[in-house]
Amino acid sequence: EVQLVESGGGLVQPGSPLKLSCAASGFTFSSNWLNWIRQAPGKGLEWVASINPDGSSTYYPDTVKGRFVVSKDNAKNTGYLQMNNLRSEDTAMYYCARTDDYYSGDGYVMDAWGQGASVTVSS
């Protein structure tokens, strides 16, 4: 069974760092893109980061570029989102989602999502 499990969320002060993890199982992690999507309380979805299967290329929107770093350790079947200089507007549920490389020419095709990790940035 394909499974993604996020961890590492919590309450942090503005300006603090936080690192989320996404543990993958049930599929070949090294053949998949890893994406991070967030959802502020009561709001819609926002894409925040993606990394290609071998970890050589990363992508971010301007809202997090320079503050967030996405990475993956294929040997550990785990992806990460390092978030630095956190702001109150980063408060959200953070989901990791995979894109099977089979679909890499078809868009993001995020067919499996974790249950989310809650991040609250507040003083």
Added chain:
Amino acid sequence: DVVLTQTPVAQPVTLGDQASISCRSSQSLVHSNGNTYLEWYLQKPGQSPQLLIYKVSNRFSGVPDRFIGSGSGSDFTLKISRVEPEDLGVYYCFQATHDPNTFGAGTKLELK
């Protein structure tokens, strides 16, 4: 950034009815390679989003054939024929043609 405008914001339905959700883009979603990267996701209450449709009209594996995606250019529609209880939730369109990728604000499919 590309803005995806979804209408209606909420769609009250009776079970067994057809529902239709519109997603209009602020610019064409046709990529330079000729593909149109428009996807649809459903977030059921208390759950993570799930993939329904990719590249406008391709139903993902296991998605019932009552979900039909259509459209072109900057105008897209998701139709759900014969709405069932498990179809209720918030539907999001998502574009991956232009950087950065963006989601629509969502359409809530709810019971009348």
